[in-house]
Amino acid sequence: MLIGVPKEIKNHEYRVGLTPASVRELCSRGNQVVVQKDAGKAIGLHDEQYVAAGASIVDSAEEVYGRADMIVKVKEPQPAECAMLREGQILYTYLHLAPDPEQCAALMKSGAVCIAYETITGPGGGLPLLAPMSEVAGRMSIQAGAAHLEKSKGGMGILLGGVPGVAPAHVVIIGAGVVGTNALQMAVGSGARVTVLDKNVDRLRQLDLVYGNRIVTQYSSAQSIEEAVLSAELVIGGVLIPGAAAPKLVTRRLISRMKQGAVVVDVAIDQGGCFETSSATTHAEPTYVLDGVVHYCVANMPGAVARTSTFALNNATICHAAALAEKGWKEAIKDNAHLKNGLNVCLGKVTYEAVARELGHDYVPAKDMLH
Structure with missing residues (x-):
């Protein structure tokens, strides 16, 4: 799978979706990774380190979104980013949709498969990516x-x-x-x-x-x-x-x-x-x-200590990123009920009950999207 890492554009957000170590992990499994130029520069993760780990560097977010099968981010996509998503493309990031009807509507319109870090559960309970x-x-x-x-x-x-x-x-x-x-x-x-x-x-x-x-x-x-x-x-x-x-x-x-x-x-x-x-x-x-x-x-409080936060986040997110890249979203979700809990918006449908209830959308269970 071709995985894309754009530079975050939210105010004072310096975290990055993948570290060079995570890129190396994904590339070692046969995937390709494209990283937007200077995506991690602000926290001392330079383009040369990404290239050494196996990534390709591209100049623009448009190229990242245009080429990638899966986008790995940190913060919820801003309106300009939502507009670049396409049908069937995987978005793997924090979403926090309940208080954000505009973002939810934009993600539904995009047709993307949107997996939220904050609702993925863990074997021992809790929310390990949050x-x-x-x-x-x-x-x-x-x-x-x-x-x-x-x-x-x-x-x-x-x-x-x-x-x-x-x-x-x-x-x-x-x-x-x-x-x-x-x-x-x-x-x-x-x-x-x-x-x-x-x-x-x-x-x-x-x-x-x-x-x-x-x-x-x-x-x-x-x-x-x-x-x-x-x-x-x-x-x-x-x-x-x-x-x-x-x-x-x-x-x-x-x-x-x-x-x-x-x-x-x-x-x-x-x-x-x-x-x-x-x-x-x-x-x-x-x-x-x-x-x-x-x-x-x-x-985005953790963005103030972006280097610590990026490494801590990658420790938690890389296993599911690897599964999504290896199996595709349908098989990865079928194989892992905890990952399935992360599916919030899928192909225009709201697939997380609390979000649907808060925002007044019809709720479609994630299992119904796996046929």
């Missing part, structure tokens, strides 16, 4: 929150860990999944006072065993969220419903009652966000202030 970026985003959320608590960046002017004789900041983490757990590690390490909320009591029990009295665990309810958020200097939102829009757990009214200069970091913004006041921002302008509260809602 997990590495959730790990990065969870850890970054504390970095970003700490920085924006500084007065010069709009915050109240508080040091996350405090100093002897001065209380640390109170960090509240909503959701104890991959994002929340990684945020928790960083927050505890900083010396902050940390509260984590989740509806999964078994998960809270696990965290309590690890961290003991260094954290407070609370069952997530409207009451416990309100109490925690009102006492917080930094709130991390990390709640995910696979493929669906994130639930709005913190209301506009609650935001308006928070401490002035407090910071909220919405890691769920790719799926619409879990704060009612959240609107997607970019690395160029990462924050805005609403009701005196600093909102950090960057939709």
